[in-house]
Amino acid sequence: MFYREAGQFKSSYKEDQAIFPILQDRVGIAAILLFAYIAIPFVMSDYLIGAIMTPFLILALAAIGLNILTGYAGQISLGTGAFMAVGAFSAYKFATFSIMLGGAEATLPLVVTILLAGVVTAIVGIMFGIPSLRIKGFYLAVATLAAQFFIEWLLVKVGWFTNYSPSGVITAPPLVILGFEFNTPAEKYLFTLTFVAAMALLAKNLVRSHIGRGWMAIRDMDIAAEIIGFRPLQTKLSAFAVSSFFCGVAGALWAFVHLGTVEPEAFGINRSFAILFMVIIGGMGSILGSFIGAAFITLLPIFLNNVPPLIGWNIGVDMIAHLEFMIFGVLIIFFLIVEPHGLARLWTIGKEKLRSWPFPY
Amino acid sequence: MTYQDVKPGEVLLAVDNISLSFGAVRAISDVSFDINKGEIRAIIGPNGAGKTSMLNCINGFYHPQQGTITYKGQKRSAMKPYEAAAQGIARTFQNVALFKGMSTLDNIMTGRNLKMKSGIFSSMLWYGGAQKEELEHRRYVEDIIDFLEIQAIRKTPVGRLPYGLQKRVELGRALAAEPELLLLDEPMAGMNLEEKEDMCRFILDVNDEFGTTICLIEHDMGVVMDISDRVMVLDYGGKIGDGVPAEVRANQQVIDAYLGGGH
Numbered sequence: 001m002f003y004r005e006a007g008q009f010k011s012s013y014k015e016d017q018a019i020f021p022i023l024q025d026r027v028g029i030a031a032i033l034l035f036a037y038i039a040i041p042f043v044m045s046d047y048l049i050g051a052i053m054t055p056f057l058i059l060a061l062a063a064i065g066l067n068i069l070t071g072y073a074g075q076i077s078l079g080t081g082a083f084m085a086v087g088a089f090s091a092y093k094f095a096t097f098s099i100m101l102g103g104a105e106a107t108l109p110l111v112v113t114i115l116l117a118g119v120v121t122a123i124v125g126i127m128f129g130i131p132s133l134r135i136k137g138f139y140l141a142v143a144t145l146a147a148q149f150f151i152e153w154l155l156v157k158v159g160w161f162t163n164y165s166p167s168g169v170i171t172a173p174p175l176v177i178l179g180f181e182f183n184t185p186a187e188k189y190l191f192t193l194t195f196v197a198a199m200a201l202l203a204k205n206l207v208r209s210h211i212g213r214g215w216m217a218i219r220d221m222d223i224a225a226e227i228i229g230f231r232p233l234q235t236k237l238s239a240f241a242v243s244s245f246f247c248g249v250a251g252a253l254w255a256f257v258h259l260g261t262v263e264p265e266a267f268g269i270n271r272s273f274a275i276l277f278m279v280i281i282g283g284m285g286s287i288l289g290s291f292i293g294a295a296f297i298t299l300l301p302i303f304l305n306n307v308p309p310l311i312g313w314n315i316g317v318d319m320i321a322h323l324e325f326m327i328f329g330v331l332i333i334f335f336l337i338v339e340p341h342g343l344a345r346l347w348t349i350g351k352e353k354l355r356s357w358p359f360p361y
Numbered sequence: 362m363t364y365q366d367v368k369p370g371e372v373l374l375a376v377d378n379i380s381l382s383f384g385a386v387r388a389i390s391d392v393s394f395d396i397n398k399g400e401i402r403a404i405i406g407p408n409g410a411g412k413t414s415m416l417n418c419i420n421g422f423y424h425p426q427q428g429t430i431t432y433k434g435q436k437r438s439a440m441k442p443y444e445a446a447a448q449g450i451a452r453t454f455q456n457v458a459l460f461k462g463m464s465t466l467d468n469i470m471t472g473r474n475l476k477m478k479s480g481i482f483s484s485m486l487w488y489g490g491a492q493k494e495e496l497e498h499r500r501y502v503e504d505i506i507d508f509l510e511i512q513a514i515r516k517t518p519v520g521r522l523p524y525g526l527q528k529r530v531e532l533g534r535a536l537a538a539e540p541e542l543l544l545l546d547e548p549m550a551g552m553n554l555e556e557k558e559d560m561c562r563f564i565l566d567v568n569d570e571f572g573t574t575i576c577l578i579e580h581d582m583g584v585v586m587d588i589s590d591r592v593m594v595l596d597y598g599g600k601i602g603d604g605v606p607a608e609v610r611a612n613q614q615v616i617d618a619y620l621g622g623g624h
Binding site for chain 1: 420422441442443445446447451452454458459460461462463467470471472473474475477479481484485486487491492494495496498499500503534535538
């Protein structure tokens with residue numbers, strides 16, 4: 001079967017505006033989901049699932065969050081790590097809320113805890129988004145950098161956030177939903193996958209609605225957007241709120257599902273930059289791009305690490321580490337030069353080419 | 362605020378003695394004019410005469426230091442552009458101001474934003490309310506696409522379109538808001554003869570079919586004199602002529618302004 005848009009005629013606007021209007025896309029997504037749900041938990045080792053697949057999915061969720069803000073609404077943010085930290089620590093506070101009061105162990109359901117953490121992050125995100133009404137571009141990036149350093153500092157300094165843990169490290173409660181405990185890496189992976197897939201769908205729906213169009217209008221030409229009736233205040237702050245919600249949920253998953261025990265340093269400026277790179281490399285303004293970017297940044301180093309031994313090239317471990325950095329850096333620069341709109345754009349171009357293949361004229 | 366309904370032929374928008382200056386530069390000085398409902402009103406004048414500033418005052422982008430603007434019988438206080446949009450004033454720009462990263466369809470859909478009410482949560486869930494609303498507005502937007510004859514470029518990102526088509530899409534975006542007053546800032550600048558004729562036809566059709574009041578700025582005298590009901594002439598921020606095309610053409614001050622004084 002060739003990938004073809006031609007010949008698939010739509011007879012109603014409803015069909016034309018479906019989320020995957022092309023048959024091959026629907027088949028592809030179904031295949032990927034089936035593979036992710038059924039094949040990966042059985043085929044991959046626990047180590048690969050726990051150390052690679054789960055963090056990849058969580059970082060993809062954070063990248064979707066940042067993509068909403070930077071890719072769709074055009075507001076550059078360097079505070080993603082901090083927003084993830086807010087999500088992680090507020091999830092922890094909600095989970096230990098009843099213990100603090102002297103009651104039983106975690107009484108709030110796990111999913112509610114994670115979603116509430118997202119809501120708290122959304123509120124924090126709105127607060128740090130207020131400067132965006134006055135400043136743009138690089139200056140806004142610097143303002144969000146302030147959020148990054150301030151929140152990290154606050155979480156280290158104020159003991160209340162860690163329930164006065166002497167080491168400043170928090171330990172996540174066991175992951176239990178309706179009496180079922182998620183213990184093995186495969187179970188945790190399936191939990192994450194469900195969360196991320198559902199939220200990616202919500203994000204995709206949102207960005208193709210009139211709210212998403214408002215964000216893109218503000219991004220492309222803010223004055224014209226205001227003149228046709230978008231309110232800059234509401235549009236920008238809603239982007240900050242939704243973006244922070246996604247980052248907060250990602251942070252809560254990172255703490256509860258992936259790491260188990262976390263300290264604020266896990267959400268440092270490096271994390272913010274890594275997620276920004278995922279968005280830039282994957283593709284600004286693309287949900288698919290968030291996944292591609294996250295895969296590129298998290299999977300490629302591991303791949304590079306394993307290639308020399310596989311092809312029988314015996315070099316030292318330190319050499320491999322250096323090579324990994326160099327190749328990784330070169331690839332980032334290469335992609336930014338060849339395709340500044342990200343890897344997702346390559347996919348779009350490929351689709352357009354296939355439309356007329358093999359007779360382009 | 363209560364706005365009266367205005368019948369065709371009555372004053373829709375009145376500008377009284379407005380002055381606008383940026384520091385020491387006087388962009389508009391003491392200009393009064395009115396726009397009647399259902400007419401095509403042109404503003405002409407040499408470069409830098411204050412025409413675009415006048416449109417910017419009308420849609421709330423600039424706030425004149427003196428004078429009042431009365432819209433539908435109601436004196437208007439200083440307002441934001443999006444408030445003016447909510448009152449039924451739409452416009453296009455001298456330099457095309459489309460959203461370059463979006464398709465033609467999405468660009469025109471943004472024009473419907475004030476009529477779309479579904480919230481964040483229902484938009485996230487999509488099925489149900491949000492989808493129904495989206496399809497309703499899509500139907501309206503498709504009518505505009507048919508009207509402007511841009512069916513073929515529906516899904517094309519507007520950044521890739523030629524200039525003439527971009528202007529047409531921008532008109533579509535303004536029309537999608539179902540405006541009562543449509544402000545067009547040089548809708549035919551940089552077009553060839555054929556494109557100009559198309560644009561003229563669209564402007565006349567919009568005025569005729571939807572009853573939309575149009576206020577336009579244009580440099581092509583032939584076009585202005587042909588399609589507009591009344592013409593106002595600005596020069597150096599002041600009004601030097603106002604009336605039906607024939608009157609304006611005969612006005613000595615206007616002739617001087619265009620050909621240079623002292624003839």
